[in-house]
Amino acid sequence: MKNSLQRRVKKRTIILVMFSLVWLGALVLRLVQLQVINANQYRSIVLDQNQNTIDVIPKRGTIYDRNGTILARSMPNPSLAFRPPQGESINSQLNKINKISEICALSSDRLKSIQSQIEEQKPFIWIKRKIDPEEADKVMSLQLNGFYLEDEKKRFYPQGKLASHLIGRVGMDDNGQSGVELKYDSVLLGYKGRRLTFKDAKRRDYQHEIIEQPIPGKDLILTIDETIQYFAEKELAKAVTTRSADWGIVIVSHPGTGEILALANYPDFDLNHPPSSIELWGKIRAIQHLFDPGSTFKIVIASAALESGRVSFSDVFDCSQSQLYAGKIFRDHDDFETLAFPDVIIHSSNIGTIQIGQRIGEQNLYDMIQTYGYGQKTGVDLPGEERGILNPIKKWTPISLASLSIGYEISVTAIQMLQAINVIANRGVATRPMIVKNIVLNREKIQKQPYEYRRVITEEVASRLIDIVQKVTEVGTGTAAHIEGYSTAGKTGTAQKYDPAIGSYSTSKHTASFVGFAPVETPLFSMVVVIDNPKGLFYGGQVAAPVFREIGRQIFRYLRIPPKPIPPRTFITADNRRPQDQ
Amino acid sequence: MITKKVNKKNLVLSIFAGFFVIFFLTFYIWHQAESVRIGYKTKDLEEEIERLRGDIEQLETHKASLLSLDRVEQMARQELRMVLPSEKQIIFEKSNEDLRQQNR
Numbered sequence: 001m002k003n004s005l006q007r008r009v010k011k012r013t014i015i016l017v018m019f020s021l022v023w024l025g026a027l028v029l030r031l032v033q034l035q036v037i038n039a040n041q042y043r044s045i046v047l048d049q050n051q052n053t054i055d056v057i058p059k060r061g062t063i064y065d066r067n068g069t070i071l072a073r074s075m076p077n078p079s080l081a082f083r084p085p086q087g088e089s090i091n092s093q094l095n096k097i098n099k100i101s102e103i104c105a106l107s108s109d110r111l112k113s114i115q116s117q118i119e120e121q122k123p124f125i126w127i128k129r130k131i132d133p134e135e136a137d138k139v140m141s142l143q144l145n146g147f148y149l150e151d152e153k154k155r156f157y158p159q160g161k162l163a164s165h166l167i168g169r170v171g172m173d174d175n176g177q178s179g180v181e182l183k184y185d186s187v188l189l190g191y192k193g194r195r196l197t198f199k200d201a202k203r204r205d206y207q208h209e210i211i212e213q214p215i216p217g218k219d220l221i222l223t224i225d226e227t228i229q230y231f232a233e234k235e236l237a238k239a240v241t242t243r244s245a246d247w248g249i250v251i252v253s254h255p256g257t258g259e260i261l262a263l264a265n266y267p268d269f270d271l272n273h274p275p276s277s278i279e280l281w282g283k284i285r286a287i288q289h290l291f292d293p294g295s296t297f298k299i300v301i302a303s304a305a306l307e308s309g310r311v312s313f314s315d316v317f318d319c320s321q322s323q324l325y326a327g328k329i330f331r332d333h334d335d336f337e338t339l340a341f342p343d344v345i346i347h348s349s350n351i352g353t354i355q356i357g358q359r360i361g362e363q364n365l366y367d368m369i370q371t372y373g374y375g376q377k378t379g380v381d382l383p384g385e386e387r388g389i390l391n392p393i394k395k396w397t398p399i400s401l402a403s404l405s406i407g408y409e410i411s412v413t414a415i416q417m418l419q420a421i422n423v424i425a426n427r428g429v430a431t432r433p434m435i436v437k438n439i440v441l442n443r444e445k446i447q448k449q450p451y452e453y454r455r456v457i458t459e460e461v462a463s464r465l466i467d468i469v470q471k472v473t474e475v476g477t478g479t480a481a482h483i484e485g486y487s488t489a490g491k492t493g494t495a496q497k498y499d500p501a502i503g504s505y506s507t508s509k510h511t512a513s514f515v516g517f518a519p520v521e522t523p524l525f526s527m528v529v530v531i532d533n534p535k536g537l538f539y540g541g542q543v544a545a546p547v548f549r550e551i552g553r554q555i556f557r558y559l560r561i562p563p564k565p566i567p568p569r570t571f572i573t574a575d576n577r578r579p580q581d582q
Numbered sequence: 583m584i585t586k587k588v589n590k591k592n593l594v595l596s597i598f599a600g601f602f603v604i605f606f607l608t609f610y611i612w613h614q615a616e617s618v619r620i621g622y623k624t625k626d627l628e629e630e631i632e633r634l635r636g637d638i639e640q641l642e643t644h645k646a647s648l649l650s651l652d653r654v655e656q657m658a659r660q661e662l663r664m665v666l667p668s669e670k671q672i673i674f675e676k677s678n679e680d681l682r683q684q685n686r
Binding site: 073075158161162560 | 642644
C-alpha cells in the first residue's frame with residue numbers, strides 16, 4: 001500500500017518535473033528567440049516606441065553691414081508636424097488633415113502629398129514648415145491629437161529689398177542658395193546637434209536630453225554700407241525706369257582696399273518674399289553678366305600705350321576720317337580733326353584709339369589686358385563669378401586688334417571694370433574686391449579677411465592716366481559725372497549689343513556704362529554703372545554718368561565731406577594808385 | 583541575573599556617534615537635494631537667459647526693420663511731407679581740426 005503510494009507520488013513528481021522542464025525549455029527557447037535571434041528587430045521597435053533621436057539644427061549666423069546693421073538673421077519660427085497616434089484609423093487622420101488644411105492654406109498638391117503619406121502610414125509628416133504664428137495658434141487651439149509644433153528658425157531680412165542679390169536667400173532647411181548666404185554657407189551654418197526625446201506609452205514626448213550640443217553658425221560682417229547701398233539702389237532704379245532700360249548694375253568700392261561698399265542689381269526682389277523664378281533671384285549680374293565694355297576699355301589701351309612706350313603724351317592722331325580695317329569701317333561718335341593722345345581718350349575717339357592700338361601691337365595689348373585681370377576671375381567672395389571672354393592671340397582675326405582697342409571682341413563683368421578703374425585710382429595697384437570684412441568667431445574674437453594687392457602699371461603711368469580720366473569728367477564725354485565742388489575722374493562707355501537673331505551687333509540696342517572715382521587726390525570711392533538697353537538716349541555719358549554723379553554727391557554728403565569752394569571768376573587788375581590816394 | 587554596568591562615557595559617545603551619523607546622513611541628503619534643486623534652478627535660469635537673448639535679438643531685428651532706410655524715407659516723404667534739401671541748404675559741420683586751423 002505504502003509502496004504503491006510512493007510509486008504514484010514518484011511518477012507524478014517525474015511528470016511534474018518533466019512538464020516543468022519542457023515549459024522551462026520552451027521559455028528559454030522563446031527568450032533566445034526574443035533576446036538573441038530577433039534582438040535587433042525588437043530593440044528598434046522598443047526604441048521607436050519610447051525614444052526618438054532628432055537632429056538639432058544650429059542657429060544660422062547673422063549677417064551685418066560694416067556698421068553693424070542687421071541684414072539677415074534667423075528667428076524662431078515653428079513648423080507644424082503630425083505624428084499619427086497609434087491605433088487611429090487612416091480615415092480619422094485624413095479627416096483631421098482636411099480640418100486644418102483650410103487654416104494652413106495648404107495647396108492642393110501639398111494636401112495630396114500629405115494624404116498619400118498618411119496612407120503609406122509614415123510615422124512623421126511635415127504639415128507646414130515655418131508656419132505663420134497665427135495659423136499655428138489656430139491649429140493648436142483645435143487640440144487635435146498628433147499635431148505638434150517643432151522648433152525651427154526662419155531667415156528674416158529686416159531691410160527687405162536692400163542688397164537682395166548680394167545677400168542671397170536660403171532654402172527651407174536654412175541652407176544658402178545664392179549670394180553671400182551660399183558662398184559662406186559652411187561658415188554661417190554651424191554644426192548640427194542631436195537630441196534624445198523620451199516618449200510615454202501614448203508616444204507623447206515627456207523628456208528631452210541633448211546628446212550633442214549644436215554649434216551655432218558664425219556671424220559675418222560685410223564691407224557693404226547700408227546707406228551707400230540704399231543710395232545706389234535708389235538711383236539705379238530711377239535710371240533704369242526713366243530710361244526704360246532692361247536692367248542695371250551699380251558697384252561702389254573703396255579703391256584702396258577693394259572693399260565693396262554697395263552692389264546693386266536692378267530689378268531687385270524682396271528677400272522675405274523671393275520670387276519663384278531662379279532667373280530673378282539667382283543671378284548676380286554684377287559678377288555674372290558678360291558684355292562688351294566699349295570705350296571704358298580705352299583706359300587699358302592707354303595704359304598699354306604708355307607702359308610699352310609706343311606712344312608718348314604729345315603724339316597726335318588724325319581722327320578726321322572714318323577708317324577701314326580688314327574690310328570693316330570704324331567711325332567716331334563725333335567729328336574730330338587731329339587729336340593729341342590724351343584727347344583721344346578724353347573725347348573717346350574710336351579712330352584715334354584704333355591707331356594707338358596698331359602702335360601698341362597685339363602682344364603688348366594682350367599682355368596688358370591680362371595684367372589688368374580681364375579673362376580671369378577677380379576673386380570676389382561671391383558665388384558663380386564669371387571670368388569673361390578673352391580670346392588668345394592665335395584666335396584673333398585681322399580685325400581683332402582694332403575691335404579690342406575700342407572695347408569689342410572681349411566680354412567682361414562689371415566687377416572687372418571696377419577692378420580696372422581701381423588700378424588707376426590706386427596709382428597702379430590692383431586690389432581684390434571683397435564682400436566679407438570679418439567673420440565673428442565668438443563674442444570676443446573676430447577673424448579679419450585679408451586684403452590682396454598686386455601692381456599692374458607703374459605709378460608714373462597711373463598718374464598720367466589720372467590726369468586724362470579727370471579731364472574726361474571736366475571737358476570730355478563724362479561731364480555729366482562731374483560732382484560740383486569735388487574732383488572726379490572716370491571713363492564713359494557705349495557698346496552696341498550683340499544680337500544673336502541677326503548674328504551681328506545691333507544698331508538699336510546698347511550697353512551704356514561709366515567707371516570712375518572721386519576725389520581724385522585721395523579716392524574715397526570708385527564706381528561702375530552699367531545700364532542695359534536704354535531707350536532714347538543711350539550714350540554712357542548721358543545715361544550712366546549722371547547716376548555716378550547723383551550717387552557720388554549723396555556719398556559725399558553722407559560722409560560729411562564738404563565741397564571745396566570754387567574760386568570766384570574775377571579778373572586780377574593792377575591798382576596804380578598809391579595807398580594815400582585811396 | 584547578571585547585569586553589566588553600562589559605561590556612561592561609552593554611552594554618551596555612542597549617542598554622540600549616532601547623532602553624528604544621523605546628522606551626516608541628513609546633511610548629505612540635504613546637500614544632494616539642494617544640489618539638484620540648484621541644478622534645476624541654474625538650468626531654468628540658463629533657459630531664461632537664452633530666452634531673453636532670443637527676445638533681444640527679436641527686438642533688435644524688429645528695430646532694424648523699423649529703421650530700414652526705405653521705410654524711413656517713405657514715412658518722411660508721405661506722412662511728414664519732407665523733401666530733400668537743396669545744395670545751398672546744406673551746411674557742413676566743421677571738424678575740430680578745421681576749427682583748430684581757423685583759430686591759429
